[in-house]
Amino acid sequence: MSSRSMAEESDPHAPPRLAVDAVSRRYGPALALDRVSLALGAGEILAVLGDSGCGKSTLLRLVSGLDEPDAGEIRVDGRLVAGRGRSVPPEARGIGLMFQDYALFPHLTVLANVRFGLKRLGRDASRRVALERLGEVGLAERAESYPATLSGGEAQRVALARALAPRPRVLLLDEPFSNLDAGTRERVRADTVRVLRQAGASAILVTHDAAEAVEVADRIALMRAGRLIQCGTAEALYRAPASPAAARALGEVIEIPGLAAEGLVETPLGSLPRPAAIADGAVRVCLRPEAIRVGPAGEGRPSRVLRRAFAGPALRLDLAVDGLDAPLRLNLPPDTPAADLVGVGLVAERVLVFADRSEAD
Structure with missing residues (x-):
């Protein structure tokens, strides 16, 4: 220089x-x-x-x-x-x-x-x-x-x-x-x-x-x-x-609906504290892979495994979750135990919550 x-x-x-x-x-x-x-x-x-x-x-x-x-x-x-x-x-x-x-x-x-x-x-x-x-x-x-x-x-x-x-x-x-x-x-x-x-x-x-x-x-x-x-x-x-839109630009994001009320955000995958900047009402919840936790069927929201496929360094699971219109597609460690039912939850501190706007964002 x-x-x-x-x-x-x-x-x-x-x-x-x-x-x-x-x-x-x-x-x-x-x-x-x-x-x-x-x-x-x-x-x-x-x-x-x-x-x-x-x-x-x-x-x-x-x-x-x-x-x-x-x-x-x-x-x-x-x-x-x-x-x-x-x-x-x-x-x-x-x-x-x-x-x-x-x-x-x-x-x-x-x-x-x-x-x-x-x-x-x-x-x-x-x-x-x-x-x-x-x-x-x-x-x-x-x-x-x-x-x-x-x-x-x-x-x-x-x-x-x-x-x-x-x-x-x-x-x-x-x-x-x-x-x-x-x-x-x-x-x-x-x-x-x-x-x-x-x-x-x-x-x-x-x-x-x-x-x-x-x-x-x-x-x-x-x-x-x-x-x-x-x-x-x-x-x-x-x-x-x-x-x-900014979240999607820098990596994989799964979007699910949510409802903010009484200090919480309720989603099909569980509840989490409502961020201070978010008003009560419908919200958009964006999940990066590290924000989703998958465990045994008794831990978290029960989810049915629709498809299990080898994907190189990852295992791809398609899950049916009540409250979601489309299957939840996840990439997990390849040694994840096989099961027909799993439990899905959220890692609250890693979840992104945005106000739900009608315009494209």
């Missing part, structure tokens, strides 16, 4: 590396982004997580300058680059962009691809910097190769070296690992994070893969239908999601 980056991180009064303030973008009748606000710190990696069409790539286009917001402001190191009638060109924003398909120039060597954004340095200096960046991603020996001779993982690392070569203030990565097979993806992802950390880079990673977001990022911004629904560390989002 450079001395400048270290100084910025130690200065609590320094502006965020990137600040997006109430940014909206509409394409005809479709609202692609709706008043999105987020900040990126120096040396921080932020994952923007959401399904296709939620606005992730639109956000990157606005930050990079490839598109302009209809409302709101974007600042880099406190400098206004978009909004209030101002639009700084992409090349003058200090933003690097790594495309999903890498966009390497097929007629240029690996070295020439990395040097492409360094013309202002002159021939000798640009060559030296490009070789340094290739060394950082472990590809200095492929400097004179052409993109067609590279593996998918190597092409991804060349694209990363090219994006980092000018030392951008913010690096944007749009689904950078989606074109790789599963084995290569894990290795290249780890290499990418290592390079970003070593460079002290501030980066935004767009992904639809929750496991990837958890592994890579310092914080995760959850997006849905053009809105930012929650932002925080992976642990905070997992343990205290703001809505059922």
Whole structure:
């Protein structure tokens, strides 16, 4: 990490590396982004997580300058680059962009691809910097190769070296690992994070893969239908999601009905204390696997085993429970004793309870 980056991180009064303030973008009748606000710190990696069409790539286009917001402001190191009638060109924003398909120039060597954004340095200096960046991603020996001779993982690392070569203030990565097979993806992802950390880079990673977001990022911004629904560390989002949609974004969730009254929440799987923030009435109860306890038939609500199936490292049970319209599907340890009836209960401190709203959330 450079001395400048270290100084910025130690200065609590320094502006965020990137600040997006109430940014909206509409394409005809479709609202692609709706008043999105987020900040990126120096040396921080932020994952923007959401399904296709939620606005992730639109956000990157606005930050990079490839598109302009209809409302709101974007600042880099406190400098206004978009909004209030101002639009700084992409090349003058200090933003690097790594495309999903890498966009390497097929007629240029690996070295020439990395040097492409360094013309202002002159021939000798640009060559030296490009070789340094290739060394950082472990590809200095492929400097004179052409993109067609590279593996998918190597092409991804060349694209990363090219994006980092000018030392951008913010690096944007749009689904950078989606074109790789599963084995290569894990290795290249780890290499990418290592390079970003070593460079002290501030980066935004767009992904639809929750496991990837958890592994890579310092914080995760959850997006849905053009809105930012929650932002925080992976642990905070997992343990205290703001809505059922936020809960679903970071892992398996089973939703069951509940009724809050007289200090308790009653569900088909048992009762639990009513959270202070929840009013009496119908509620939505979200259960991660660790919130459900399965034991002998005499312990908990009696449940009939409909199906028992081997599922690799887990045993899959489909259970019929009174009060539930659909079977309860659980993954349990593979050595769970066989039985036709089991008892199901709740681990109260791990249950998520939300107000029951009619609108999609």
